[in-house]
Amino acid sequence: MVPTSTRQVVLASRPVGIPQAEHFELRNSRLPSLQDGQILVRNSYLSADPAMRGWVNESANYSEPVPVGAVMRALAVGEVIDSRNPNYRRGELVTGLFGWQDVALVEPAAIWRKVTEADLPPSLSLGVLGLPGFTAWAGLHRILRPRTGGTLVVSTAAGAVGSTVGQLAARLGCRTVGIAGGPAKAAACVEEFGFDVGLDYRSTRFEDDLRAATPDGVDAYFDNTSGPITDAVTRRLAPRAAVLVCGTASIQSWDPVPTGPRVERALLTKRARMEGFLALDHFDAFEEAISELASLVRTGALAYREHTLHGLESAPGSIAMLYSGENTGKLVIQVE
Amino acid sequence: MVPTSTRQVVLASRPVGIPQAEHFELRNSRLPSLQDGQILVRNSYLSADPAMRGWVNESANYSEPVPVGAVMRALAVGEVIDSRNPNYRRGELVTGLFGWQDVALVEPAAIWRKVTEADLPPSLSLGVLGLPGFTAWAGLHRILRPRTGGTLVVSTAAGAVGSTVGQLAARLGCRTVGIAGGPAKAAACVEEFGFDVGLDYRSTRFEDDLRAATPDGVDAYFDNTSGPITDAVTRRLAPRAAVLVCGTASIQSWDPVPTGPRVERALLTKRARMEGFLALDHFDAFEEAISELASLVRTGALAYREHTLHGLESAPGSIAMLYSGENTGKLVIQVE
Numbered sequence: 001m002v003p004t005s006t007r008q009v010v011l012a013s014r015p016v017g018i019p020q021a022e023h024f025e026l027r028n029s030r031l032p033s034l035q036d037g038q039i040l041v042r043n044s045y046l047s048a049d050p051a052m053r054g055w056v057n058e059s060a061n062y063s064e065p066v067p068v069g070a071v072m073r074a075l076a077v078g079e080v081i082d083s084r085n086p087n088y089r090r091g092e093l094v095t096g097l098f099g100w101q102d103v104a105l106v107e108p109a110a111i112w113r114k115v116t117e118a119d120l121p122p123s124l125s126l127g128v129l130g131l132p133g134f135t136a137w138a139g140l141h142r143i144l145r146p147r148t149g150g151t152l153v154v155s156t157a158a159g160a161v162g163s164t165v166g167q168l169a170a171r172l173g174c175r176t177v178g179i180a181g182g183p184a185k186a187a188a189c190v191e192e193f194g195f196d197v198g199l200d201y202r203s204t205r206f207e208d209d210l211r212a213a214t215p216d217g218v219d220a221y222f223d224n225t226s227g228p229i230t231d232a233v234t235r236r237l238a239p240r241a242a243v244l245v246c247g248t249a250s251i252q253s254w255d256p257v258p259t260g261p262r263v264e265r266a267l268l269t270k271r272a273r274m275e276g277f278l279a280l281d282h283f284d285a286f287e288e289a290i291s292e293l294a295s296l297v298r299t300g301a302l303a304y305r306e307h308t309l310h311g312l313e314s315a316p317g318s319i320a321m322l323y324s325g326e327n328t329g330k331l332v333i334q335v336e
Numbered sequence: 337m338v339p340t341s342t343r344q345v346v347l348a349s350r351p352v353g354i355p356q357a358e359h360f361e362l363r364n365s366r367l368p369s370l371q372d373g374q375i376l377v378r379n380s381y382l383s384a385d386p387a388m389r390g391w392v393n394e395s396a397n398y399s400e401p402v403p404v405g406a407v408m409r410a411l412a413v414g415e416v417i418d419s420r421n422p423n424y425r426r427g428e429l430v431t432g433l434f435g436w437q438d439v440a441l442v443e444p445a446a447i448w449r450k451v452t453e454a455d456l457p458p459s460l461s462l463g464v465l466g467l468p469g470f471t472a473w474a475g476l477h478r479i480l481r482p483r484t485g486g487t488l489v490v491s492t493a494a495g496a497v498g499s500t501v502g503q504l505a506a507r508l509g510c511r512t513v514g515i516a517g518g519p520a521k522a523a524a525c526v527e528e529f530g531f532d533v534g535l536d537y538r539s540t541r542f543e544d545d546l547r548a549a550t551p552d553g554v555d556a557y558f559d560n561t562s563g564p565i566t567d568a569v570t571r572r573l574a575p576r577a578a579v580l581v582c583g584t585a586s587i588q589s590w591d592p593v594p595t596g597p598r599v600e601r602a603l604l605t606k607r608a609r610m611e612g613f614l615a616l617d618h619f620d621a622f623e624e625a626i627s628e629l630a631s632l633v634r635t636g637a638l639a640y641r642e643h644t645l646h647g648l649e650s651a652p653g654s655i656a657m658l659y660s661g662e663n664t665g666k667l668v669i670q671v672e
Contacts (some may be wrong), residue, residue: 054605173659223600226598226600226601229559230600245600245603245604246599246604247604248601248604251598251600251601254601256595257598257601258597258598259595259596259597259598260598261593261594261595261597262587262593262594262595262596262605263599263610264559264566264581264584264587264612265562265584265590265593266586266612267581267610267611267612268581268582268583268584268612268613268614269390269612270612271611271612271613271617272611272612273609273610273611273612274599274603274609274610274611275603275607275608275609275610276600276602276603276604276605276607276608276609277604277607278604278607281607313590322404
């Protein structure tokens, strides 16, 4: 039977910096009846991604901030349970921007793709076969383009994006160095994700370890953190190095803009390039990337880790959890 | 008659930061006899360029530091007065890395080019038809590649590089904003070099003026200064902006690395690119660039300004003069 209401997580107040559980609240809403073109999706998994901090903050960003009182913008995967759109049929699995809610009435523009990998877990569409996997693929192939034999460093290397970056870079013939928080995650970089070296940035020896791990300098850096980790990597840049700025996880707030060592001289003397990157700018390559990633997952050539929270009630605290580093894999919320 | 000795400016001690007059001393040296392949050049003009700071500082750079006790590395232009090289004949005008000295015994590798523009002043080979002009040309065409209608900003805009950047960018159809030190140089940007706007960074209204001058943001920034000027421009970056790091004139010393506002979030949200640039990496285009620039000078389409010091004795203080901004054009030293 088609549901007539949905449970939603809405933005209750606008956070400065990292959104906490108290910035959200749960509510029930009646579902209006479907209009022509619309689709009704029952979400099975909701996503928690670092980018969601930017989606709720006031300051200018690449997308309009989620209004206070609105359903939290989020990626999700679920099943079409009703459709007035000839391109989508009941029973099909779809992923897209369906929000933190159990049932979503969606316009077709919100749908990123049909999930056609029936042999693989649907939650992967939020991880290695979704935005994080695509971010790694596009950042590597479209921006960093590391050379065979070069040294690639990635921060938050045990995370959903970083672990994929490392594995794809190794396939390109790079020496890979993963930076993560704590000895367990540093070890996972090597043991689970095949990095040549895993470094714990919390170690007092971190900067020495990084120097030892990059004897010829750093040719490519996939930066998910900014902050002191990035400062240490910047000091190791090799000539013609490329730095991709994908996220700033280590920065609590950008208001006011925090200070750090100036990068101009490092960029100048190394003729290095530093570039901001938003995966969605490369959406034209989405199907190609997901298809390639799915093949690698099927043959066991691409490892991933998930961390599953249960119930819509766990969504509000999930972004803060990501930024604290408590999660041990791609963070997803299973809708019960 | 072929001279048997040369007067030289040698590096007397290694400076930290900006080299001052006291870091150099004058000496006379005997000239050895020419070996096969070598050329003897009588310099008519010596150059003082911002890059020379990097050539004498200890810290890692793109070239080996000038050894203490050696002739100061410098560009110069002069006449071949003796030659044991079939490619160079007495009387020809050449430019290259001949050093701060009146007569230079040079290997052919030190020669950048024969000066073939007999109708133009030879000193231009150190300015608009030399490294500064080429730096502007290559930075603009090879790195920034600004779009027609875009807004280009350049710092040290009344200087040898900046003034050429502005004029070439205007020819590409850019709106051009020049930043310089003091109201006279800001006015010169507009009146002599054709910038749409000239801004004085020393004004207390500088940041407001910059905002007003860049209503649609900054699409391309040719950065010769780093420091607070660059921080202000970074806050104005437009989506997909490109920043070329060519020099860091406003930074007194990079040891230790000074701090400034972090750039990661600006680069990320604008998907902007920041890239270190060394003109010599693009030397393959040198003749093409100089030939194009010479044509523009001949038709009066490219304005330039020179500031001439007289005598080898004025060389030691010339780099400090550049960094103080006291010069009012491309700084050259006429050998008397």
